[in-house]
Amino acid sequence: MENTSQTFEQTERTTLTRSLKRGTYDKQTIYDILDESLVCHVSYVQNGQPFMIPISYGRMDDKLYIHGSVGSHFFRELAKGIDVCICITLLDGLILARSTFHHSVNYRSVVIFGKTELVTDEEERWKALECFTEHIIPGRWNDARQPNASEMKKTMVISIPLEEASAKVRTGGVNDDEEDMDLNVWAGVLPLKLVPQLPEPDAALDSSIVLPDYIKNYNNSVKIV
């Protein structure tokens, strides 16, 4: 059943028990976090034990996609259709309160619960690969050499439906106690940002090949997938 509403349905697993005002089920908020971050953490259970792997991903509509080698033990587990919990976290700043107790960080995080699905449809697999590349850096798919048949065969694509998801977001400044407001301590926010540095061309790169605009102007924070 497709969820056409603006928010994800709240379930027992996604119901927040702390800091309720930071939580949201708003789809656009969740999609924006997924589209900005580049790494997700996937946890799963094996023999009753928790396991976790950090991995890059892509999003298309109401699905999250990850890919890996068909020879990977982890991906062969995922192909069976197992329960996963996926978390994506963006760190936005340090909250330097007057008291150490109220120190915190500004962040935007998403938690997703779902069952993995092996993607077998060749068109969906192809689109997922385009999505991974464009998620890393928009504009790259039509510039770089696209996958050939052998590479497609070596690649497993897994999807996770975005049905059970929630976000938690802390923004704003310090929240000190009234009695600490007169302390002689600097208080405020130190914002943090993932910033691209100078591109480092491959040593073997033909010097006539210029840096494309989509790399020159890369800005992770305003990336549109």
Place this chain on the structure above:
Amino acid sequence: MENTSQTFEQTERTTLTRSLKRGTYDKQTIYDILDESLVCHVSYVQNGQPFMIPISYGRMDDKLYIHGSVGSHFFRELAKGIDVCICITLLDGLILARSTFHHSVNYRSVVIFGKTELVTDEEERWKALECFTEHIIPGRWNDARQPNASEMKKTMVISIPLEEASAKVRTGGVNDDEEDMDLNVWAGVLPLKLVPQLPEPDAALDSSIVLPDYIKNYNNSVKIV
């Protein structure tokens, strides 16, 4: 039994099955990643299902520490002594290869397996709180107002022994196939760095309080915990 060697013992859970050359059990490599990152992801199992929470942390010697409210459902679970898998990931750059197949990211990640322990010793709890604050920004503990008895009572401190841990690190440039080397595609690395932005003083801050040097000179990448 204390592990006094330079490396963590390799166990079945920490044995890598893919990209073996990226893996290491070297303690210093693992500590450096833990000391630089500010957020870890903690996964655990409840009713056979995987759950995950992103949280800040600190490290002292061979233990990782996290803290939260004594009223938190998550922390009350952790206090029971449960199996967790913890992952820390630093993203260092985008690998823009000539083929989309060889696109990748440079990263440094650590995976830790262990059982949580409720810290009850008041001296260890106090040192852990100092460690959290100094992990966020070194120099802060002796500047800000330190915890009072009531705040200590509200705070639960949990430790996880660093005994079963491994790191995976990708560095360097693109690894294109020989037959792609002559393609007319820019190839190289786009490094990414978490960079502090201009500090934003609290609106209520007394204008006579100047920004301390340890904030002015904050550099996450060279942070010493």
